[in-house]
Amino acid sequence: MTITRAECVALDASDPLKHLRDEFSLPDGTIYLVGNSLGAPPKAAVAAVTRTVEEEWGGRLVGGWNASGWYDLPLTTGDRIAPLIGVGPGQVAVGESTSIAIVKAVTAALSLRPGRRVIVSDRANFPTDHYMVQGLVKALDGYEIRDIAGLGDLAGVLADDVACVLMSEVDYRTGARHDTAEVTAAVQAAGALMIWDLCHSAGAFQVDMSVADFAIGCTYKYLNAGPGSPAYIYVHPRHQAGAEHMLTGWHGHAEPFAFEPGFRPAEGIRRFTVSTPHVLSYAPLNASLDIWERVDLAELRAKSVALTSLFIELVEEFCAPYDLALLSPRDPERRGSQVSFRHPDGYPVMRALIDRGVHGDFRAPDVLRFGFAPLYIRHVDVYDAAVALAEVLREEHWRDERYRRRLAVT
Amino acid sequence: MTITRAECVALDASDPLKHLRDEFSLPDGTIYLVGNSLGAPPKAAVAAVTRTVEEEWGGRLVGGWNASGWYDLPLTTGDRIAPLIGVGPGQVAVGESTSIAIVKAVTAALSLRPGRRVIVSDRANFPTDHYMVQGLVKALDGYEIRDIAGLGDLAGVLADDVACVLMSEVDYRTGARHDTAEVTAAVQAAGALMIWDLCHSAGAFQVDMSVADFAIGCTYKYLNAGPGSPAYIYVHPRHQAGAEHMLTGWHGHAEPFAFEPGFRPAEGIRRFTVSTPHVLSYAPLNASLDIWERVDLAELRAKSVALTSLFIELVEEFCAPYDLALLSPRDPERRGSQVSFRHPDGYPVMRALIDRGVHGDFRAPDVLRFGFAPLYIRHVDVYDAAVALAEVLREEHWRDERYRRRLAVT
Known part of the structure; x- marks a missing residue:
C-alpha cells in the first residue's frame, strides 16, 4: 500500500494550514469534496x-x-x-x-x-x-x-x-x-x-x-x-x-x-x-x-497538489478493478484543485457515495467530480474518501434503485 | 389647529394595522420616513x-x-x-x-x-x-x-x-x-x-x-x-x-x-x-x-391615504411661513405613499431634520421626500415629524455649516 491512514494523520499534523480548518463549519461525519461547487461556511459568517x-x-x-x-x-x-x-x-x-x-x-x-x-x-x-x-x-x-x-x-x-x-x-x-x-x-x-x-x-x-x-x-x-x-x-x-x-x-x-x-x-x-x-x-x-488574508498562497498550492495527487494515487490503487478512468491531468502543474473520474454509472455511484458521507458531485454525462479546498480538507479525508469510493464500487451499493432517481439539481 | 397630538394617538389606537409595527425593528427615537428608499427590517429577518x-x-x-x-x-x-x-x-x-x-x-x-x-x-x-x-x-x-x-x-x-x-x-x-x-x-x-x-x-x-x-x-x-x-x-x-x-x-x-x-x-x-x-x-x-400575507391591502391603502393627507395638512399649517412648496399631488387618488416638498435649501434642511430624529431623504435639486410605510408608521409619527420640520425651518437649524457638507449618498 502506498500510504497508510496513520501516515495521512501525521501529514495533517504537520500541515502549515491545519489551523484554518477550525474557521469553517462542517457537519460531523461529512467529507466535503464539493468546495469547488459551494464552499463551506466560515464560522464567522x-x-x-x-x-x-x-x-x-x-x-x-x-x-x-x-x-x-x-x-x-x-x-x-x-x-x-x-x-x-x-x-x-x-x-x-x-x-x-x-x-x-x-x-x-x-x-x-x-x-x-x-x-x-x-x-x-x-x-x-x-x-x-x-x-x-x-x-x-x-x-x-x-x-x-x-x-x-x-x-x-x-x-x-x-x-x-x-x-x-x-x-x-x-x-x-x-x-x-x-x-x-x-x-x-x-x-x-x-x-x-x-x-x-x-x-x-x-x-x-x-x-x-x-x-x-x-x-x-x-x-x-x-x-x-x-x-x-x-x-x-x-x-x-x-x-x-x-x-x-x-x-x-x-x-x-x-x-x-x-x-x-x-x-x-x-x-x-x-x-x-x-x-x-x-x-x-x-x-x-x-x-x-x-x-x-492569513493564507500563504504558496502553501495553499503545495497542499492542493499534495491532496489531489494523493487522491489520484489512492483511487487508482483501491479502485483498480472497477470502471473508473481518470479525466483530470495526471501532471499536477496542469491541474486545478479538483480531480475528476469518469464512470459509466457516475450518477448512482456519486449518490451512493454521498449516502456514505463522502460528498462529491456529478456532471453529465459520466463525470464524478471531487474538489479539494485546501483550507479545510485534510489528507485523512482524502484517504477515507478513496476507501469509501472503493467500497461503493466493490459492494455495488450504487446499483440500488433509489440512487438512479434524479434530483432537481445534480 | 386641525388635529391634536392626542387625537393622533387615538387614531393609532384604532388602527387595524397597528399590531404590525411590532413586527419591525426600529431604533428608539427615530421617526423613519424613508421606507420608500429602504424599508425597516422585519424582526424575523x-x-x-x-x-x-x-x-x-x-x-x-x-x-x-x-x-x-x-x-x-x-x-x-x-x-x-x-x-x-x-x-x-x-x-x-x-x-x-x-x-x-x-x-x-x-x-x-x-x-x-x-x-x-x-x-x-x-x-x-x-x-x-x-x-x-x-x-x-x-x-x-x-x-x-x-x-x-x-x-x-x-x-x-x-x-x-x-x-x-x-x-x-x-x-x-x-x-x-x-x-x-x-x-x-x-x-x-x-x-x-x-x-x-x-x-x-x-x-x-x-x-x-x-x-x-x-x-x-x-x-x-x-x-x-x-x-x-x-x-x-x-x-x-x-x-x-x-x-x-x-x-x-x-x-x-x-x-x-x-x-x-x-x-x-x-x-x-x-x-x-x-x-x-x-x-x-x-x-x-x-x-x-x-x-x-397577513395584510389587508384595502386597509393598507386607507391608512396610507390618511397618513399622507395628514402630513400635507400639518406641514402646510405648521410651516406656512417658510419656503416649502408641495410637489406631490394634493388628490390622494393620484398619490403613492409618499409626500414631497420643495425647498431651495432642501439638502441642509433634510440633514438638520435627520439630526433631530426625523428621517426623510433628499433628491436633487431641491426635493424633500417623506415616505409613509403603513405597516410601521403611525399618525403620531406624522404629527411629530411635521412639528420637527417646522422647528428646523423656524429656528433655521439648517443654516449650520455642517449640514451643507455633502455625504457620498444623498
Missing part, C-alpha cells in the same frame, strides 16, 4: 450577517449607505479579492453574478475592438458562459461566436476579426488548468482581448491576471462566500477609461446622485458596477476574505 | 438569515440546492409577491436588480415586436431606468429611445414604430401615481407593450398588473427585504412562451443540468431567471412576505 442585519440595517436604516460603507462595498471588497488573482487595488469590482459579469466583460471588450466581430468561446467553459454570449450575439447585430473545443483549436481561429476570447483557467469538468500567461500572450499578439473565467481557479491557487485584459469569477466556490454570493470582474487599468460595457446602471455613473438624464461613466473600476449591491451577501464574503 | 446560513448552508452544504429549495427560490418567492401586484402564480420571477430586470423586460418586449424600433422612456422614471435603456440602445443596432416628460407626452409619441413603453406607476420624486389601466390600454391600443416600474408602488398599495405586459420592481423599499435585496420581473402569461430576453443564463435553460452547448429557454416564467440566486438575500424577503 453568521455573526457577520447578523451584524449587518441588526447593527447596519436595523441600527442605521438607510443611513447605512454612508455610515456602514455599503455604497463602496463593490470596490472595497473587490480590493480584497485582488491579491488572490494577482492584481492591484482599483481593478476589481464585485457585484451580480458570473453570468452578468460576462455581459460586462464581453461588451466592454467589443467596445475596445470596434472593427472586430467575432467572440471566441471555448466549449470547455461552463455552459452559462456560452449561453450568455449566445444571448448577446443574438441581440447585437453583426457579431458571431466562434466556438473552439479546447486550447488546441485556439491558434487556428485567431484571425484579425476576433475581438475577444473567453476561456476558463480551470476546466469545470476535468479540472485541467491552462497556462494563462501563454494563452493571454497569444490572444493579445493577434490583437484580441483575453477574458478569463476564474470560477474554478481563484482560491484554489495563486492566480495571476496582471497581463490579462478582463477576468470574471464567482465567490461561492473556493472563496466560501455562500450560495449565490456576488461575482466579480477584473479590468486591467489600461482599459478602464476606454471600455464601455452595456449594463450602464446608476452605480456606474460618474455622479449617481446628480440624477442626470444621460449616462456618463464613472472613472476607474466603478463604471463596472451596475446597481444597488446585495449588501447582505457581502457579509459572509468579507468574513471569508478575513481568512484569506 | 435575523433568525431567517441565521437559519439559512447555519441550517441550510452549514448543515446541508451544496445539498441545500435540493433539500432547502434554493433552486426554486426565484419562482416560489415570486409567487408570494404576485398577490401584491395583482397577478397569479407562475408570473413573477425574483432575481438580480431592477436595472438587470429592465434589460430582461425591454429585450423581451423587443423580441415580441420585431418590426418596431422605438423604446419610449419617461424622464420621470428613476434615472437608472434610462441609463439601462441607453446602454441597451447603444449596444443594439437600429433602435432608438424616445424620451417623454410625463404622461402628457405619451399620446403624441405612440406611433406604429413604438415597441414598448417604460413608465413608473409612482414617480420617485413627486410621489404622483399613474392610472396603470388607462395608460396600459392606450399603449396596447397602439400595438406597443407596456412595462411598469413598480419600485414605488408594490407594498404601498394594491397594484394591479393583470393586463400589463411586463413589470419590474425592487423588494427593498416598501417590501422591507433589506439593502440590495433581489428584484422581480412580472411577465404576462400570454408572452411567456414567445418572449426571448437577452440575458440567457443557465438557470433560464430548459434543462440547466444537461449542460447542452446551446441555450434553449425553459417554459414559463423560469426563462426569466438568469443564474444562481442570491440565496441569503431571499431569507429576509421571505420573512417580510410572511408579514405581507
Whole structure:
C-alpha cells in the first residue's frame, strides 16, 4: 500500500494550514469534496450577517449607505479579492453574478475592438458562459461566436476579426488548468482581448491576471462566500477609461446622485458596477476574505497538489478493478484543485457515495467530480474518501434503485 | 389647529394595522420616513438569515440546492409577491436588480415586436431606468429611445414604430401615481407593450398588473427585504412562451443540468431567471412576505391615504411661513405613499431634520421626500415629524455649516 491512514494523520499534523480548518463549519461525519461547487461556511459568517442585519440595517436604516460603507462595498471588497488573482487595488469590482459579469466583460471588450466581430468561446467553459454570449450575439447585430473545443483549436481561429476570447483557467469538468500567461500572450499578439473565467481557479491557487485584459469569477466556490454570493470582474487599468460595457446602471455613473438624464461613466473600476449591491451577501464574503488574508498562497498550492495527487494515487490503487478512468491531468502543474473520474454509472455511484458521507458531485454525462479546498480538507479525508469510493464500487451499493432517481439539481 | 397630538394617538389606537409595527425593528427615537428608499427590517429577518446560513448552508452544504429549495427560490418567492401586484402564480420571477430586470423586460418586449424600433422612456422614471435603456440602445443596432416628460407626452409619441413603453406607476420624486389601466390600454391600443416600474408602488398599495405586459420592481423599499435585496420581473402569461430576453443564463435553460452547448429557454416564467440566486438575500424577503400575507391591502391603502393627507395638512399649517412648496399631488387618488416638498435649501434642511430624529431623504435639486410605510408608521409619527420640520425651518437649524457638507449618498 502506498500510504497508510496513520501516515495521512501525521501529514495533517504537520500541515502549515491545519489551523484554518477550525474557521469553517462542517457537519460531523461529512467529507466535503464539493468546495469547488459551494464552499463551506466560515464560522464567522453568521455573526457577520447578523451584524449587518441588526447593527447596519436595523441600527442605521438607510443611513447605512454612508455610515456602514455599503455604497463602496463593490470596490472595497473587490480590493480584497485582488491579491488572490494577482492584481492591484482599483481593478476589481464585485457585484451580480458570473453570468452578468460576462455581459460586462464581453461588451466592454467589443467596445475596445470596434472593427472586430467575432467572440471566441471555448466549449470547455461552463455552459452559462456560452449561453450568455449566445444571448448577446443574438441581440447585437453583426457579431458571431466562434466556438473552439479546447486550447488546441485556439491558434487556428485567431484571425484579425476576433475581438475577444473567453476561456476558463480551470476546466469545470476535468479540472485541467491552462497556462494563462501563454494563452493571454497569444490572444493579445493577434490583437484580441483575453477574458478569463476564474470560477474554478481563484482560491484554489495563486492566480495571476496582471497581463490579462478582463477576468470574471464567482465567490461561492473556493472563496466560501455562500450560495449565490456576488461575482466579480477584473479590468486591467489600461482599459478602464476606454471600455464601455452595456449594463450602464446608476452605480456606474460618474455622479449617481446628480440624477442626470444621460449616462456618463464613472472613472476607474466603478463604471463596472451596475446597481444597488446585495449588501447582505457581502457579509459572509468579507468574513471569508478575513481568512484569506492569513493564507500563504504558496502553501495553499503545495497542499492542493499534495491532496489531489494523493487522491489520484489512492483511487487508482483501491479502485483498480472497477470502471473508473481518470479525466483530470495526471501532471499536477496542469491541474486545478479538483480531480475528476469518469464512470459509466457516475450518477448512482456519486449518490451512493454521498449516502456514505463522502460528498462529491456529478456532471453529465459520466463525470464524478471531487474538489479539494485546501483550507479545510485534510489528507485523512482524502484517504477515507478513496476507501469509501472503493467500497461503493466493490459492494455495488450504487446499483440500488433509489440512487438512479434524479434530483432537481445534480 | 386641525388635529391634536392626542387625537393622533387615538387614531393609532384604532388602527387595524397597528399590531404590525411590532413586527419591525426600529431604533428608539427615530421617526423613519424613508421606507420608500429602504424599508425597516422585519424582526424575523435575523433568525431567517441565521437559519439559512447555519441550517441550510452549514448543515446541508451544496445539498441545500435540493433539500432547502434554493433552486426554486426565484419562482416560489415570486409567487408570494404576485398577490401584491395583482397577478397569479407562475408570473413573477425574483432575481438580480431592477436595472438587470429592465434589460430582461425591454429585450423581451423587443423580441415580441420585431418590426418596431422605438423604446419610449419617461424622464420621470428613476434615472437608472434610462441609463439601462441607453446602454441597451447603444449596444443594439437600429433602435432608438424616445424620451417623454410625463404622461402628457405619451399620446403624441405612440406611433406604429413604438415597441414598448417604460413608465413608473409612482414617480420617485413627486410621489404622483399613474392610472396603470388607462395608460396600459392606450399603449396596447397602439400595438406597443407596456412595462411598469413598480419600485414605488408594490407594498404601498394594491397594484394591479393583470393586463400589463411586463413589470419590474425592487423588494427593498416598501417590501422591507433589506439593502440590495433581489428584484422581480412580472411577465404576462400570454408572452411567456414567445418572449426571448437577452440575458440567457443557465438557470433560464430548459434543462440547466444537461449542460447542452446551446441555450434553449425553459417554459414559463423560469426563462426569466438568469443564474444562481442570491440565496441569503431571499431569507429576509421571505420573512417580510410572511408579514405581507397577513395584510389587508384595502386597509393598507386607507391608512396610507390618511397618513399622507395628514402630513400635507400639518406641514402646510405648521410651516406656512417658510419656503416649502408641495410637489406631490394634493388628490390622494393620484398619490403613492409618499409626500414631497420643495425647498431651495432642501439638502441642509433634510440633514438638520435627520439630526433631530426625523428621517426623510433628499433628491436633487431641491426635493424633500417623506415616505409613509403603513405597516410601521403611525399618525403620531406624522404629527411629530411635521412639528420637527417646522422647528428646523423656524429656528433655521439648517443654516449650520455642517449640514451643507455633502455625504457620498444623498
